[in-house]
Amino acid sequence: MTDLRYPIGRFDMAAPLTAETRVAAIADLAALPAQLRAAVNGLTPAQLDTPYRPDGWTVRQLVHHLADSHMNAVTRVRLALTEETPTIKPYDEKGWAALADARTLAVEPSLALLEGLHTRWVVLLQSLGADAFARTVVHPQHGRTMSIDTLTALYAWHGRHHVRHITALRERSGWPAAR
Numbered sequence: 001m002t003d004l005r006y007p008i009g010r011f012d013m014a015a016p017l018t019a020e021t022r023v024a025a026i027a028d029l030a031a032l033p034a035q036l037r038a039a040v041n042g043l044t045p046a047q048l049d050t051p052y053r054p055d056g057w058t059v060r061q062l063v064h065h066l067a068d069s070h071m072n073a074v075t076r077v078r079l080a081l082t083e084e085t086p087t088i089k090p091y092d093e094k095g096w097a098a099l100a101d102a103r104t105l106a107v108e109p110s111l112a113l114l115e116g117l118h119t120r121w122v123v124l125l126q127s128l129g130a131d132a133f134a135r136t137v138v139h140p141q142h143g144r145t146m147s148i149d150t151l152t153a154l155y156a157w158h159g160r161h162h163v164r165h166i167t168a169l170r171e172r173s174g175w176p177a178a179r
Helices: 019-040 059-082 093-098 100-104 108-127 130-134 148-173
Strands: 136-139 144-147
Touching: 019 059, 019 108, 019 148, 059 093, 059 100, 059 108, 059 136, 059 148, 093 100, 130 148, 144 148
Parallel strands: none
Antiparallel strands: 136 144
16 A cells, blocks of 8 residues: 555655656646646645545645745745855744644635746746756755755656555545546
């Protein structure tokens, strides 16, 4: 049985980062808003409030989490581009997902936010020369520097990861397929 926490597998920090993987990751970031919108299309409020796995977040919380996480990601990339190896500020993902807006707000505001955010993010990434992708941030919780290349690959994986949580739940639950 597939691990419901990691339906596409864990992110591989050691995977080689090439010009080809960068282009693919940017394409994934460009595609995420439409894929997420399709994944939640037609879900009822009760289905949006269904956890994607036992003890997991609800579909609604996943959508809002993606907006929260990717806003932080864009800020991290922008810091890497404008400061010398800045230390980024981690945030409490579980705490943010437990806040009232993440638990109760319709998903549309976060879907719209992701559309605009990813449009800007993709334009920014596509404007960068290869050298810029080597710029780094320090992640104090992980005790390592992370390059813009790594951040791009990580958040591309992150989007696919959570979309798959939703589509896999739809499949397991017998809900109509995402469209």
